[in-house]
Amino acid sequence: MIAAIVPAAGQSRRMGQPKPLLPFGATTVIGHVVDELLRGNVDDVCVVVGHEADLVARALSQRRVRIVVNPDYRQTEMLASVRCGLRAVPPDCAAILVALGDQPAITAELVRAMIGRFAAAGAAIVVPLHDGRRGHPLLLAQRYRQEILTGYDQLGLRGLLAAHAEDVFELPVADAGVLADMDYPDDYRRELARLSRCASEIADARSPLPPGEG
Numbered sequence: 001m002i003a004a005i006v007p008a009a010g011q012s013r014r015m016g017q018p019k020p021l022l023p024f025g026a027t028t029v030i031g032h033v034v035d036e037l038l039r040g041n042v043d044d045v046c047v048v049v050g051h052e053a054d055l056v057a058r059a060l061s062q063r064r065v066r067i068v069v070n071p072d073y074r075q076t077e078m079l080a081s082v083r084c085g086l087r088a089v090p091p092d093c094a095a096i097l098v099a100l101g102d103q104p105a106i107t108a109e110l111v112r113a114m115i116g117r118f119a120a121a122g123a124a125i126v127v128p129l130h131d132g133r134r135g136h137p138l139l140l141a142q143r144y145r146q147e148i149l150t151g152y153d154q155l156g157l158r159g160l161l162a163a164h165a166e167d168v169f170e171l172p173v174a175d176a177g178v179l180a181d182m183d184y185p186d187d188y189r190r191e192l193a194r195l196s197r198c199a200s201e202i203a204d205a206r207s208p209l210p211p212g213e214g
Helices: 029-039 053-059 079-088 108-121 142-150 157-163 185-206
Strands: 002-008 044-049 066-069 095-098 125-130 138-141 168-172
Touching (some): 002 029, 029 044, 029 108, 044 053, 053 066, 066 079, 079 095, 079 142, 095 108, 108 168, 125 157, 142 157
Parallel strands (some): 002 044, 002 095
Antiparallel strands (some): 095 138, 125 138
């Protein structure tokens, strides 16, 4: 079993409005992230909420997710939300995928590739790599659960990756979206433009060829 934790508890101060609830295609940013995780064959999705918790939970009410409240959501460190999620995911899961709630560039294809690499290579930590830079999501073996719950207070998950460098498998990906979360309005506009390009490419691929070009 693969469980996903989606930290979505922050106050979105730099964006000026709750990032998870921003419109994105036919849904919201958080709805899109969860949909991609579920399409990516994740078995259990835990969304950690805090700021505007009721509204975020309502936006996901029709999806197969569990909602966990982070009472310390005013902390700036994401680790507090990850820990809330870790306490809620099934104890028998093989690995935990930590996916950002403000990274709508995530794709089901990437999630499946990371899970496949984890299963095939026996990698304990899988990290997407684009142009020499590590991005998100992160896939972590269950054996690190207690270590994350009790350590790395000042470092977050970067500390875990540094402490277990020999366990990290870097999965090269062509899509720069693994590096792209959203903090500011310009970031949101960039992701909307990315979504529009993807929709156009899909439409072009599905359109029939003109007569004589088949």
